[in-house]
Amino acid sequence: MSLFPDLAETLPDGVRLWRRRLAPGAQMALLDDVARTLEAAPPYRPQMRTGAYVINRMSNCGSLGWISDTRGYRYEPLHPETGKAWPPIPVELGRIGADCTREAGFADYEPDACLINIYEASGKLNLHRDYDEADFRWPVVSFSLGADAEFLLGGFKRADPTHRLVLHSGDILVFGGPSRLRYHGVRKIFPGTSPVDHSVLPEGGRINLTLRRAR
Ligand code: MD6
Ligand code: FE
Numbered sequence: 001m002s003l004f005p006d007l008a009e010t011l012p013d014g015v016r017l018w019r020r021r022l023a024p025g026a027q028m029a030l031l032d033d034v035a036r037t038l039e040a041a042p043p044y045r046p047q048m049r050t051g052a053y054v055i056n057r058m059s060n061c062g063s064l065g066w067i068s069d070t071r072g073y074r075y076e077p078l079h080p081e082t083g084k085a086w087p088p089i090p091v092e093l094g095r096i097g098a099d100c101t102r103e104a105g106f107a108d109y110e111p112d113a114c115l116i117n118i119y120e121a122s123g124k125l126n127l128h129r130d131y132d133e134a135d136f137r138w139p140v141v142s143f144s145l146g147a148d149a150e151f152l153l154g155g156f157k158r159a160d161p162t163h164r165l166v167l168h169s170g171d172i173l174v175f176g177g178p179s180r181l182r183y184h185g186v187r188k189i190f191p192g193t194s195p196v197d198h199s200v201l202p203e204g205g206r207i208n209l210t211l212r213r214a215r
Helices: 024-040 089-103
Strands: 015-018 059-063 065-069 072-076 113-121 126-129 142-146 148-153 164-169 172-175 184-190 208-210
Touching: 015 089, 024 059, 024 089, 024 113, 024 142, 024 208, 059 065, 065 113, 089 142, 089 172, 089 208, 148 208
Parallel strands: none
Antiparallel strands: 015 172, 059 113, 065 072, 113 208, 126 184, 142 172, 142 208, 148 164, 148 184
């Protein structure tokens, strides 16, 4: 049984999905911004509290970045390996995020953090909630670039049923309101399905950007 019966494109309250909001040219421009960002803040593989390494490589931009290490999860102003401040959120990324949040009914969204998740073809992301931000009234805005991904949208308990959603390059998801604390994850990547070819994308892989208001 599905939590969201007949979820063709009917998503639960607080979740808005724009399919292919970004045309291939705009995707390439954002990937250029990502490439510049990653030169300033090289991707790295964080550890979790357990000591195990996160599957995907990560980096951040914005005044704060989401990090994980053996002490747990939190936002920090400095890259944990270079010790340098995270580079700024690219202007165009911030502008598109503001447009989408406004259309979704959130005025004056000013993200201070953007997590960059880099998926190899075999990448995935376990079910989780975005739970380290100060004020859950602000939504998270997610940008998909590269290969398609099977995204799982769950309920408010980890064991709740999940709904499957395929995210494509150029899709933008606003995740907020009453859905802000839903469990979600990426079950798999569909390697080789990217409509754009950019050197910053791992072979067959995908990059996800999530804008947040951390503080
Ligand atoms: C991803 N996304 O699409 C992972 N979190 O690769 C997320 O974890 C996420 O898409 C919060 C809000 C929207 C998301
Ligand atoms: Fe998330």
